[in-house]
Amino acid sequence: MKKATLLRTAAVLGLALTVAGCGGISNGKLFSWGTPAKPITDPDDPSYTGTTKESRGSRLGDLFSNEDDPNVRLEVNRYLWNASLEVLDFLPIETVDPFSGLIVTGYGTPPGGGRAYRATIHVSDPALDARSLKVSLESRGGTVSSETVRAVEDAILTRARQLRIRDSGL
DSSP, X not given: OHHHHHHHHHHHHHHHHHHHHGXXXXXXXXXXXXXXXXXXXXXXXXXXXXXXXXXXXXXXXXXXXXXXXXXXXXXXXXXXXXXXXXXXTTSOXXXXXXXXXXXXXXXXXXXXXXXXXXXXXXXXXXXXXXXXXEEEEEETTEEOOHHHHHHHHXXXXXXHHHHHHHHHTO
């Protein structure tokens, strides 16, 4: 019984080393179907985006480096983010992603209201602007009127402006 376990371990280790050794074959790919895409290196080309990790290859050290791709930058407006959380604080939060600006809530009933809502809020830009805020509301009965969505957006924008004024000391 012990011999079978030792043989199984040796087989798994051998397979792992074989697969790891294949990493250098065919431009770092295990299989070489088709021709690999070539990065665009001409700065005059409209689709040129600079050097990326894909065009220079990836290394194990990339996992631990603090080097970010300068072409990928996600920013959200902190006032809109905080105002969204404050205005809709009666809704239970299911998912938040401050890097992409997405807040997803569960169903909750507003104070003094009898209808349960859930919301998805997307803060898409660092500017304190109505175009940076997208709110989607849903009730257990289906869709919500556009007037209700507009009222929630207005409340969030108003609170965001109040937070900015408070921080600037005006």
